Amino acid sequence: MTEAHADLRPLISFIVVEGDAAPGALDATLESLAAQLSSDWEVLVVGAAEGPASDDPRVRSLWSEPGATAIASMNLGLRAATGSFVALVRPGDSLRDDAVVRIAAALASCPDADFLYSDEHVRVGDDTTTTEFTKPEWSPERLLGQPYALRLAVVSRSLADRIGGFEERFEQAAPQDFVLRATEQAGRIVHVPHAVYRVAGGGRSLSDTTDPVGWEFGRQSVQAALDRRGIAASAVLGPLPGTFGVHRHPGDPRHVSIVIPTRGTSGTVFGSERVFVLEAVRSVLAAQTIHHLEVVIVHDLDTPGPVLDALVGLSPDAVRLVPFDGPFNFSRKCNVGFLASHGEIVVFLNDDTELITPDAIDRLIAPLREPDVGMTGAKLRYEDGSLQHAGHRYNDNEFTHAFLTAADDDRGFGALQVNREVSGLTAACVALRRDVFEEVGGFFEGLPINFNDVDLSLKLRSVGYRLLWMSGVEFSHFESKSRAPEFSRNEVEILLARWVAFGRDPYTPVV
Structure with a gap:
């Protein structure tokens, strides 16, 4: 002193x-x-x-x-x-x-x-x-x-x-x-x-x-x-x-794996019927500037054959199919995809997403060159353009998306306009170095549906990594805006049993 x-x-x-x-x-x-x-x-x-x-x-x-x-x-x-x-x-x-x-x-x-x-x-x-x-x-x-x-x-x-x-x-x-x-x-x-x-x-x-x-x-x-x-x-x-x-500048080329869990479902977006995973992969391949890229599709056994054929047809050299057998477990599907991947950087991406920013993958992974950055995440928008994800907010034992449904002019003292540290990031779109994901043991499979990304975020922060939300990296996320999040009390109890109680969120105390 x-x-x-x-x-x-x-x-x-x-x-x-x-x-x-x-x-x-x-x-x-x-x-x-x-x-x-x-x-x-x-x-x-x-x-x-x-x-x-x-x-x-x-x-x-x-x-x-x-x-x-x-x-x-x-x-x-x-x-x-x-x-x-x-x-x-x-x-x-x-x-x-x-x-x-x-x-x-x-x-x-x-x-x-x-x-x-x-x-x-x-x-x-x-x-x-x-x-x-x-x-x-x-x-x-x-x-x-x-x-x-x-x-x-x-x-x-x-x-x-x-x-x-x-x-x-x-x-x-x-x-x-x-x-x-x-x-x-x-x-x-x-x-x-x-x-x-x-x-x-x-x-x-x-x-x-x-x-x-x-x-x-x-x-x-x-x-x-x-x-x-x-x-x-x-x-x-x-x-x-x-x-x-x-x-951040892209730097030397790196081998990147994009892991997408799916069962090949379809829905209506922007007035047209689409197979979600096909358009997610198409948008990434159309915009990517990464020389060493693989897309690992972890698909349920009941995924329609024509969908799988179409996925491989998008890029036979880049797209790899990994079958998944068993009850739904998002954490396990992501871990299976990770084990099947080879990239130095791994991006986990939901199948109901679509790239907006042309160089989104490059910009998402660029901060991972800094040793203390453990995970990065993107700005996700609903179909109507309102905000779906700007980082997690963990406050008073509640786990929410900060600034959910905010419009662009809802500036939050500038928080929506600049890159910033956050308490957690949604697994709908995150990037990590391979060694970091291995260091914390990947996704916890005891949380098969909800809070697995909360748990991953907390594991990373517990060993000293920063989590960055990248304001200029944008994806559409076609999750239903009107669908209320559904989770069981058991999931909450599992999460709270693994972590101490949460008081004031350190990065987004007020929204």
Whole structure:
């Protein structure tokens, strides 16, 4: 434990750069600090003119050199700070009166923490009222796509010094870059689950980079983070201002197996009758750019012969038929398909799916080059285009799909627009490395119908793997939107007997 972390009542230095703040904005910020229930803080107001008149010795004024940039002013404040932790606050923004108390409590519980971030009050879209942004626990993939931990970010002074402060080259995105670099080197990152930060006038605060220039600097900061981490990927502007996409490069060709359990059923989709598995395989083969691909069809014995013949006819070299004899057991069928496959990467795919994104398989498997990524999953849509899957949500011993049936404009604080860590992924479309699937023992066959993907997800997380939901990888999933999920109490009891009780979901606490 460092000396700073041993302090039971750490002093927090808040840095406020006046810049072009509106009249009275700074006063509002200082008033919120003066109202703190704890006195363990100081504020450094950095400006080019006279600082605020204050009798409080904890309020110090610093004067920037004429023509100094905002980044230079931030670094001036950082150098002058005497606290063991520092935080940047925009003039006009305010802190709830228990902010310092909450931060101190978090540090008391986690004395080795050197980066903390809180929830906040924000305005989303065109709404004129503020809403509490209940943030996920530490989610590094989401941070690349959305700087959700920007406010309130509290960083140990030693960590801030170690990373060298704020960098001029990123201009408006310098705070975003600072957070990315700090979290890369932090020993422990802690989420303070209280909305202790409020933006002036209910403005948007999810990012400082929503204008075109700042957005581009934000993209550059994400690209720099990818390069530092050795991730071969391109950062691109995201679908919402201030968000970013991470397009990982395919890399060297890999042998991929797609395992599809089926019994060759038919149904009506988009007004036409189809054999589901035929169209699922056709869509994958038509779009695939993978050189070494096999499609393993695990079929019940009563699957119609013409369907099997048609499947082989789609690609005699790629399609392999594996018969399955026995009562329905989705877990066992997937395990049988896995054992019959040869790929370094295995994709499990339901037969009632159809690829939407042309390079979906490439993009789905690309993160699996990173050793700590255990499984990836896609954005699945119902026939009408509404959302069927955006990751699992495990909350209060309930197991659901997060954002089920949401429309595209239901943004969930950006959660539907960026890649992110999730608690679990549906086996309707997931990808894993072969050795990872073997490491956790595959699907648990004691859950033949429901919750087998929940169990697999929990096994992967229990040994330290991250599960990534890929927002830009899309499939249609023709599961009936109106069909209520049916499961027995016995299945729930089996699952809960294997795992401890579930409280607050770490990645999707509120939907």
